[in-house]
Amino acid sequence: MGRIGSPVVAVIRRLIGAVFSLLSLLVFVALLLGLLWSASLMGLVDTSEVDQPVVEDVVEPPEWFIDSPFVWEVPAQEEGGEPPEVDPDAEPAEGDPGTTSEGDVSSDEVEAEIHAQVNEIRAEHGLSELDHDDEIAGIARTHSQDMNERDYFSHTNPEGESPADRFGDLHPSECRAVGENLAYIQTGIGSGGSAEEIAERIVQGWMDSEGHRENILRDGWDSEGIGVYMDDGRVDATQKFCTTT
Template sequence: MEDRRPSTDPNDSDPTDRALIRGILRFFVAVALIGALAFGAVLFAPTVIDDIGGVEEFESPNGVDIGTQPSPSSDPPPAGERDPNVTDPNDPGNSTYDADVETIDSETVEDFVHAGVNEQRAEHGLEPLEWDGTVASVSRAHSYDMADRDYFDHVTPDGEEPMDRFNDVDDYCRGYGENIALTYIDRPVQNPDTDETDRHETAEELANGLVDQWMNSPPHRQAILEEDGVPDWDRAGVGVYLTDDGEAYASHNFCREY
């Protein structure tokens, strides 16, 4: 009987094998794209210029003068109820950071963020969001948890998603959304979406920076402006936590009531 050996010519490979290889490659490309989209939608934080090369080597781009200081913050419009009947048991309360210009407290930042978001909504013909103290408490607890356990995500290390965290506290929201952000106080930071450089030295500047981050990021902007299938929100709450190192974690949660 004739001894038959498999051909070693690459052109003689089975078409089924080639199709399988192409399918596997397409699969990995798809996974990479999905992973990139998920990363971009969730992890939104500016780059700290200090980490790139130090302030001494940094040339102020886009007209930012690091050597000047802004005036202290004005009084923000009060967002709303600060002592609701129902709060998250992990809500850390007010946090502060001693910046060069003023002592920044998280409640003032929250008030400015809430006002800034409603200004953006008004410019696009939307009604202002009502402040919800319970939603803010849940938001604040998540900001603290991210700082305390050193992660930055909508989903906690325990697998809890935004709606899970709210339902652990109360259950009157049938629609729920969340924007998160991480930025820094008293350090030059570069926004990854706009390439602009900022330095947040007051509560008002910090709040404006947070709102700008969200408005310059399409998924976060859609949540604020109720675009592309996002529900019409009834109320919202902002929760900010400031660390001793000058990190500012922010969560902005949106609710549509039953």
């Protein structure tokens, strides 16, 4: 009987050993999966490329781009805010209004002074000068006119258009990222204020504001357009930035 039972015992022992090996493997796999799950929760494993959808035809922002209320990309990282309330009888501005003036001061003189002062400030900080883009200036001028005539002051117009929306086909086809600064003053026109003095007040106001200052001193911008609209002692200025790199 002993000779007959020995092979059976050996087979049983091997089966038991195989079962224990399989159980050990399953335990090891379970522990490994548990560790990976824990690491994912702790941020040690990057799963962003697994569960994030791919969106085509969206331009990635440049490396220098940082999110702020004054800078937009496509899609907009920050909305310009709620559409403002305006005079219901006022019509929205359409197209570049061209040059406006108050007294002896013209809007194109103020625009040129703002552009010169901005580049002077950038040079003082070791930054390259911005090119002036006439097409972007026309877009900026239209927004300044719209704010002036419909009596509001906002990056978002009453129809809900954001600064990026106003760039139209220029963004993102030509402008990879865009920015916008606004200014509004009511004094200095018709009372001895020169174009240089008006521009200085506007630029100084931007430099005294952290977000506007960051826009002016961004190294990544290539060009800008300044749009000024003047009427009845009120001056509205829109500064729009563009980068193509």
